[in-house]
Amino acid sequence: MTMTTDIKITKINQSKFEGINLDNITFGTVYSDHMFFCDFKDGKWQQPEITPYQPLQLDPSARVFHYGQAAFEGMKAYKDTNNDVWVFRPEENWKRICFSAKRLAMPEVPKEVFMNGLKTLLQMDSQWVVPGKGNSLYIRPFIFATQAGVSAAPATEYKFMIICTPVQAYYKGGDVKVKISDHYSRAANGGVGATKAAGNYAAQFYPTQKANEEGYQQIIWTNSTHEYLEEAGTMNVFFRIGDKLITAPTDERILNGVTRKSIIALAEKEGIQVEVRKVSVTEVIEAAKTSNLKEVFGTGTAAVIVPITGVGYKDDHYDLPKLENAYSTMLKEQLLAIQYNEAEDIFGWTQKI
Numbered sequence: 001m002t003m004t005t006d007i008k009i010t011k012i013n014q015s016k017f018e019g020i021n022l023d024n025i026t027f028g029t030v031y032s033d034h035m036f037f038c039d040f041k042d043g044k045w046q047q048p049e050i051t052p053y054q055p056l057q058l059d060p061s062a063r064v065f066h067y068g069q070a071a072f073e074g075m076k077a078y079k080d081t082n083n084d085v086w087v088f089r090p091e092e093n094w095k096r097i098c099f100s101a102k103r104l105a106m107p108e109v110p111k112e113v114f115m116n117g118l119k120t121l122l123q124m125d126s127q128w129v130v131p132g133k134g135n136s137l138y139i140r141p142f143i144f145a146t147q148a149g150v151s152a153a154p155a156t157e158y159k160f161m162i163i164c165t166p167v168q169a170y171y172k173g174g175d176v177k178v179k180i181s182d183h184y185s186r187a188a189n190g191g192v193g194a195t196k197a198a199g200n201y202a203a204q205f206y207p208t209q210k211a212n213e214e215g216y217q218q219i220i221w222t223n224s225t226h227e228y229l230e231e232a233g234t235m236n237v238f239f240r241i242g243d244k245l246i247t248a249p250t251d252e253r254i255l256n257g258v259t260r261k262s263i264i265a266l267a268e269k270e271g272i273q274v275e276v277r278k279v280s281v282t283e284v285i286e287a288a289k290t291s292n293l294k295e296v297f298g299t300g301t302a303a304v305i306v307p308i309t310g311v312g313y314k315d316d317h318y319d320l321p322k323l324e325n326a327y328s329t330m331l332k333e334q335l336l337a338i339q340y341n342e343a344e345d346i347f348g349w350t351q352k353i
């Protein structure tokens, strides 16, 4: 294992950073100077490397293209007012990519490969973590099958990589209305819904496009009988009914979001009553009809908390009121304050790079 901890580094000749106008970029279109990768072959992880960010060369028969062995993570680095760089609960992302990899018959990524790669890459590209609240560097670790040959079996060769892209805010304000799915499903028991398998996203695009055509930005995914509410788009989802906050338990269909569990902890610390239990469509629609549905919001690393402004179900639509003291605003501010090292990190969530 000691071998994998030494990273072979090739630095870029001239940083691309100076030439970039960060105010004017679309999320995920510009990448930082370097990328990290580590190949798995001959039954073991090889020497990790950092090189200038560049295209990959893969055989057209590489199995990722044919059988979809691919999984990813999403995390962020934040800069505080002292110019120190912080990451938020990175071990959770490492554990989760191992969980996803295992379910897709891919090798688990050794912890030191993940953590050392992350840390070294962020140290090298730290100027890409733009200071200022709301700015961050989005980090995308991912693993995929590189072995050539279209026989339908798990590959014997893989690549684990980390790339980074500067962000301001993922969903730039605006209304986010959601449609409760009464036909399509994103996950089933025994399936891969709880993983960040690339294919989960592919399967969501078409139903989401159809919802877009009806004026909704995202879908609230339901269980196979369409009775229980599970996730909003690619975020976990919370419902505030009266003063209670309710979210579904994570299981084989629901992704165990880092933001979700951090929000639960912060809400409980604030004395908010949090119920982690199944949430039925009937309960939420009833609450909407009687004006007891105060808030619905999604949680995820990219956007932290996305307040939902309206919910559609079959032919009906329910607009949600704009609240003065929304839980979503308060909890988002608290979480951001911890992530940007402005508030005391009582939970021990952040790590300095």
Ligand SMILES: *Cc1c(COP(=O)(O)O)cnc(C)c1O
Pocket (backbone or CB within 6 Å): 074, 195, 196, 231, 233, 234, 235, 236, 255, 256, 257, 258, 259, 260, 299, 300, 301, 302
């Ligand atoms: C990544 C993801 C989330 C959010 O997870 P975080 O760890 O909070 O970023 C929620 N649901 C799905 C389906 C996801 O892929």
